[in-house]
Structures are given as C-alpha cells and as structure tokens.
Amino acid sequence: MVGNSNEAGYAIGVMDGDGIGKEIVPGAVRVVDAAMSAVGGPPIAWVPLAFGRDALDEVGSPIPDATLEALTSLHGWIVGPHDSASYPEEFRGRLTPGGVIRKHFDLYANIRPAKATPGVRAVSPSMDLVVVRENTEGFYADRNMFVGSGEFMPTPDVALAVGVFTRPAATRIARQAFELARSRRKKLTIVHKANVLALTTGLFRDACLDVAEDFPDVDVRSEHVDAITAHLVRSGEDFDVIVAENMFGDILSDLTGELSGSLGSAPSINTSDSKVMAQAAHGSAPDIAGHNRANPTAIILSSALMLEWLASRSGPSSFASAARHIERAVSATIGSGVATSDIGGQASTSEFIEVVVAHALRS
Template identity: 40%
Template sequence: MAMKLCVIAGDGIGQEVVPQAVRVLRQLLPQLQTVAADAGWETFQRSGNALPPVTLAAARDCGAVIFGAVSSPAHKVAGYRSPIVQLRRELGCHANLRPTLSLPGCGTPGIDLLIVRENTEDLYIGEEQSDGDTATAIKRITRVASQRVAASACQLAVAEGRRRLTIVHKANILPLTDGLFRDVARQVAADYPQLQVDELLVDTAALKLAQAPQAFDMLLASNLYGDILSDLAAAFGGGLGVAASLNLGEQAAIAEPVHGSAPDIAGQDIANPVASLLSLALLLRHWWQLPALDARLEQAVRATLAAGIRTPDLGGSAGTAGFCDAVLARL
C-alpha cells in the first residue's frame, strides 16, 4: 500500500517549518507520496473557507496529515471556523497525544510525560449563544467519547511501558460532565491491572505539574483541561518551538506542531522546526507503525541539539533550513 501524506503548511511559519520537516522525512521514507493542500486564515480570506472541501478530501484519502499552523482572527468573523478543530472532528481523530521530553540543552531534565487529551467534544464543540448581556457555551461530555479516549490512553500506556495513569477532572464542581468522564475512564482503566490509576482535580494537577513535572508519567484529560495542561507542560520541555503532538484516530492521524503561526518571525528562516520534526516522528511511530524510524528521527534531532545547533528561540543562531540540514547529516 502506498504511503501518502497530506501536507497542510497553513499560515505564517507553518509555511517554513512544514516543508523543511517533510524534506527530512523523505530521507527516511523515500517512497512517500505527498499531497499539498491549503487551510487556514489566508485560505479563508482567499476562498471564504478555512478548510476547503478539496483539502478535507485529500486528508481523508491520505489518512496521514501534517498540519503546520494557522492564524486566527481575534474576534468573531462570520463563516470562519478553526480548521484544525474541524479537521480533527471530520477525520475522527479522537485522541491528542502531547509528549513532553527532556531534550539536550533545553527544558528541565528528567521529564518523560505523555498527556492524552480527548479531542472531539467538551467546550470545543463551539455551541455558544449570546443575547448581548449573557453568553452561554455548551460543555458536552459523552460516554462513548470518554470510553474511546480512555481505551486509547490505556493501550498506549501499556505499549510504551508506562506504569501510572492520572485522570484529570473537576468533578467536585461539575459532577455530571466531569464526573462522567472520570467514572468512565476509571471503568476502562480497571481492565488494565498493570496500570496504577489515580486522579487529580485540574487545579491541583496544574499546581503539581508546575512544581514537579518529573513526578508525572501519563495524564488523561478532557479537551479543555488537556489543552491547557499540555501547554503548561511544554514550558518544561523547551517551549512551544519543540512541542509536538499527534491527533490519532482509527481512520486518520494528524501530526501537529503545537506552536502558532508566529507572524512576527514568519519569512525570516529562524522558526524552530523541532516541533514539526517530532510530530512526524509520532506519525511514524503511532500511525505507520515504524518505531525504528521514529527512533532514528528523534535521535537525529537530539544529536543536533546536543551539538549546540539550535534556532534563536533556544539561544542558538541556526536557521530553519540549516537546522534540518544538520538533522539530515545525522540521518
């Protein structure tokens, strides 16, 4: 079966880091077929659709996607919807994997944390209404989605040899929604006796994560809490420039560097491509089931950083393309 990758660079620095990261991936997968597609704010301004049907069709056909970054308006714009949120839901990518690793020369030593975030519901369903004086947003938690993400988290934990799973919630204040998520997650985890399962209120989890990120092994959270906590954890891994993620589903997977479009540095060849490279490494491991190639790519990135080759956000002087040249040399 042909290996295909839908390449959505998006806006801003996505148009720099994604092509460079794909160039590195081709060294590992010379048979890879790529399909370029458009999405994002610039696409919306051109076409009136931030995720055109042709892009969605290409993503479905390929199964594997890399999604760079998108700019977003600071206020409501008629017809605009977040293309990455829409793409995750359309492709059924129910679990967001956010690892935080200690990399050479950046971040806090001793961290190997994986946050698994439910990816399809919670407040992110976008059902809001307002009469001008009162605004209301719907928080939706379902048994089906909670079971699905909890099963994925437990399976990943066992596959990667992790021992402890911490369920994050706010069931003391939201006993029906967060209570359902917690209870279902515990029911699923009961089938994995090799895992030590505990739970934390989200505010306590944030405090403990800020105090001692090394103390955690794996967190399971609903959409909003997982989004916030994974960005907090990224601060200990070297920042958003190195923060990778994978949106994983049964029919598709989306590699997604976590950083934004960073328009202030776009076009200057100084954006950090590590998040894109490590997101593709996650795609190699969890979607294409090629753990040896994942290990090679991650090791090449680590060796490059260890050699002192870093982009300006990490205190170095390497450019986006130059950093990827160095990774290629180590491959």
C-alpha cells in the same frame, strides 16, 4: 496497508498552512524523507493540498472541499499552523481549518508528549510524559455540537457556554491512554474537577476508572486539575501518561510543553481509529514569519509521531524505525549546540533543518 500506495511509495498529505508553516513544514518533509532513506523504508509520495490563507485567496475557503475529499483517501497528513485571526471577518466566527479537519474525520484523540531534551534548559529537566486529550467534547464550544455552537449570548450582557461530556467519548479516550501507558511506564493519571463539576468531569473520571479494570497492570490515580498543575511544576518527572477532557488537556499540555523546554518543541498528533494528523501545538507566529527564526522541532517531531502511529496500525515497521531515527537526529542536532533562539541557540530555521537532515541521513 496504510494509506494509498503507488510506484512512488506511500502517499501522505501535506499542508504548509500560514505564517511560519511555510518555513517549517517543508523542512519536516525533508527530514522524514532523509530518515526513510536511511532506514531503507519505502519512499513517501507527498500530496500537497490547499489549506489556509492561500486556499482562501485562491478558491474562497481556507479548507476547500477538494482538500477534505483528498484527505479521505489518505491515512496520514502533516498540517501547518493557521492564522485564522487574520482572515476576513466572515471566516473568523467559523471553525478553524484545523478544526474542520478534526471534526470531519472525528480525530478524537490529541496526543501531546512532553519530554525534556538534553541541551535545552528546562524547568523540569527529567520530564518524560504524554498528555492524552479528549478532542471532541468538553467545554470547547467549537467541538461539542453537531449543529451550531455551544457558546451563545441570550442578551448583550449574558454569555453562556454548554459543556458536553458523554460516556462513549470518555471511554474511547481512556482506552487510548491506558494502551499508551501500558507501552510506557504503566502509570496513568486521570484529570478532573469532580469536587465542583461532579456530573460532567465526574462522569469523565468514572468512565476512565471503568476502563482501568481492563488494565490491572497500570497504576492509576486521579487528580483535580488545579492540584496537578502544582504537582507538574514541582515534580513533573513523576508523571507518565495523563488523560484529560478537552480544555483541561489543552491547558496542561501547553504547561508541560514549556516545563520540558519550549512550546516550540512540543509535538502533537490528532487521531481517530484510522486517521492521523501531525500538527504542532504552537500557532503560526505571524510576527516572525518570513524571518527564518522559527523553531521547526515541534512539527518535525510531530511527523515522527505520525510515522510511529501509522506503524502501530499495520504500517511498515520502517515507519517506526524512521520515527526513532528522526528523534535521535533532533537530539543530536541540539546536543551539538545547534538550536534556534527560543531554546537558547543562534541557528536560523534553515540552518537547524539542514543539520537535522544531515543527522537523519546517517544510517
């Protein structure tokens, strides 16, 4: 059984976060409820948890211990964006609230699909790929150390950073990527920069190639990170699954999100072998927060990805059915001409959500 259950159904955590999170996350919850009702699945018991600036103001921490403890008993949660840059100075040098959750639960895989939607102008209108990003090591200093940071300054004029690559981490993210590729079009691209970073990204590439031996049905190629950026712009439709270390994966998934339409529409989940966090790739957008202009597509589709992931880990099949229902509801909404301004429409956040909910309710 996935998650806790009670008379109300499966329990999933929900954290609105900062900025536009307060507008888009509740909308995603409504869409999930509508889709679950339409497919006849069990109702979800939503568990609101303290997170972000509100938690900081109320209890002195943007990610309270009580929230982490509550998440332990859940297998899935939806997390809104955070605006760490606006927190008091003492919190700005720490791990972000989302980073604390990722590290605490070892959410080592960041899965970011990039699929063009009919009705949305895209640089790559036939793109349909997934970036699988290793989420715990690489060149990001806030994720690659057990204690302390991998970024430091021995003098005011010298800044150093330590990139960490291990075979176990590369192997487990490669296995996730190959399993995903096997379920799709059976094509996988390994991203590295081994012509310059031979020991570090070379280890990542070689560990992925070792895993490839267990997946003879998957067509494998490797690309230098600078070369693949050009290939994605020129012929993004040629790619299926891309596996990359942390920083390369972050950059490439932002690129593919824009090439396929808009970063505001790009879904994302972070997973371990037993936990999943739905969290859109975009930020809290404080400049438009409270103006009813944000695009909720990314968090809605991230929630659908969460349901699909849970279904693949012994969850009820209705979760997968609801995920497909949500994807169709979003496509139908945009196809009908209802879209937010960032993807060429005039709908407000609330108007867009209402139409998606209406489509999701249709069985």
